[in-house]
Amino acid sequence: MNDTPGRNSPGPSPSDEQPAVVPEEPTPADQTPRTGEDARGSQWAREQPPGGQWSTPSAVPPQTRRTTRERARANSGHQQPGGGGGWGPQAAGGGWGNWTPPVRAPQPGVIPLxxxxxxxxxxxxIRTVRVQWRTALGISLALAVGTQTVATVVTGLWFRDVPDLQSLADSETLTPRELLDAIGSSLGGVGVAWAVGLIGSIIATAMLTVMVSRAILGRTSTIGEAWRSARPQxxxxxxxxxxxxxxICAVFAVGLGVGLLVAAAGAEAAGSALALLGGLGSLVAGAWxxxxxxxxxxxxxxxxxxxxxSMRRSAKLVRGAWWRVFxxxxxxxALTFVVSMIAQLPVGVVETLVAGGSGTSDSTGWPTLIVSGIGAVIxxxxxxxxxxxxxxxxxxxQRIRRESLDLELVRAAGSGE
Structure with a gap:
């Protein structure tokens, strides 16, 4: 016999032979239910749950029974409507349920680590250029002005006495010797301009790479610091x-050479087809x-x-991510091309006005070369x-993805190395 009240209505005390569950009998309308010690002796059922696990029906309000789906969602950590106007049980740390906000990666500089x-x-x-615009644009502007000035002067002096290839092609008395001399002179001038531009590109790329590496750690660089770091390399x-x-040039030479040799041997149609296929294959191999x-x-x-x-290192980092890097x-x-085209629109207008005002469309004239050089500098x-x-x-x-470089960068940013 337990001392926990059951769910039977007040009435005569049941005997030991009565069944465990006795149907409830309605209380007469002219009587009130007995409470306290008067009702305690007539409320005991034969089988009762252990004490302390159940409460009387009047202790808590009736609750809605949850469906199987609601219980499954609650067990899996989904938020469910709860009391007090909130959603789900609140965690001790102030979050909702079992969800905690993701930890943000440290970002000492222009990118998160x-x-x-x-x-x-x-x-x-873009943020690197915007934050360190003095260093970035200063380096590129100085080198662009220097290299383009040399290229403009070389072009103006070198090609002044070189006949125009288009006019030679239209000439009916063109000899092979004249054509070879014109091509050789043109290639010589282009080679000098390309070499000067390559030197400027090398210096600019080296210095700007140093600047970006420091911007990742949230540090600024001057032009002098970038130069001192890049000079040994x-x-x-x-x-x-x-x-x-x-x-890349060797790849194109091999791809186009076979077709050109076949065409030179007399099979022009087959040589042209082979040159076309070889050019397409060389383009793919060069991009790779x-x-x-x-x-x-x-x-x-x-x-x-x-x-x-360094070439082996690059091949290792790109392996498996070629399409993403591409x-x-x-x-x-594409971004730099669009920006350059927008920036060169005023230069193109000026070049057209200069060419129209001089009454000539000579591409080697000094006014045209100077205006074109300004556009190239921009x-x-x-x-x-x-x-x-x-x-x-x-x-x-790529190094963060493959070698966890972010951990080393966080340590370097914190230690000030």
Whole structure:
């Protein structure tokens, strides 16, 4: 016999032979239920649950029975309507249910120190240029002005006495000797201009890579600091940025050479078809090489590696992520192209006015060359920082994904190294 009240209505005390469950009998309308000690002796059932586990029906209000789906959602951590106007049981720390807000990655500089999305890489590059615009635009502007000035002077002096190739092609008395001399002179001038531009590109890329690496840690760089850090690696940068174009040129030479030889042998139709197919194959192979070794520059600058070692390092980081790196690099090229075209619109208008005012459309005239050089300076000034920043951030992102570089960067940012 337990001392916990059951659910039977007040009435005569049941005997030991009565069943465990006795139907409730309605209380007469002219009587009131007995409470306290008077009712205690007539409320005991034969079988009762253990004491303390059940309460009387009047102790709590009736509650709605939850469905199986609601119980499953509650067990899996979903929020369910609860008392007090809230949702689900509140955690001790102030959160709702079992959910806790995700831990944000530290961001001492222009990017969060975690694997980056494509948009975050582009945004980080633009933010780097915006935050350190004096250093970024100062480096690119100085080198663009220097290299483009040399290229403009060389073009103006070199091509002044060189006959126009288009006019030679329209000439009916053109001899092979004249054609070869014109092509050789043109290639010589283009080669000098390309070499000067390559030197400027090497220096700009090296200095801007150093600047971006410090911007990741939230530190600013001056032009002098970037130069002192990049100067020991300039020889390696020169070798790298000469070797990569030569590799791509060799691929095109092989792809087009077979078709040209066949055409020279007399089978012009077959040679043209082979040259076309070889050109398409060379384009694919050249793009593959460009992306495979696109991270060699930051590897050489930031890890202080040699030319071949940096190329191997780039191939290792790009392996398995070729399409992602290709997409980001292509997006950066498209972005800089659009910005350069917008910036060159006023220059194009001025060039048209200059050419119309002089009464000649000579592309080697000094007015046309000067205006074209100004447009090239504007394009290079805007393109150099963005492309260098995107490449450096891609390199950092790949190392974070494969080598947990973010842990080392957090430590370096905290220690001030």
């Amino acid at each position: 975690r694997p980056l999305a494509v948009g975050e890489i582009i945004d980080g590059a 300039l020889a390696g940068m020169f070798g790298l940025l000469v070797l990569l174009p030569l590799m 090489l460009w992306i495979r070794y696109s991270l060699a520059v930051p590897a050489l600058m930031l890890e202080k590696q040699g030319v071949i070692a 997409g980001v690099q292509l997006l950066a090229v 394009s290079s000034t805007l393109a150099f920082p963005v492309t260098a920043a995107v490449t450096a951030l891609l390199y950092t992102d």
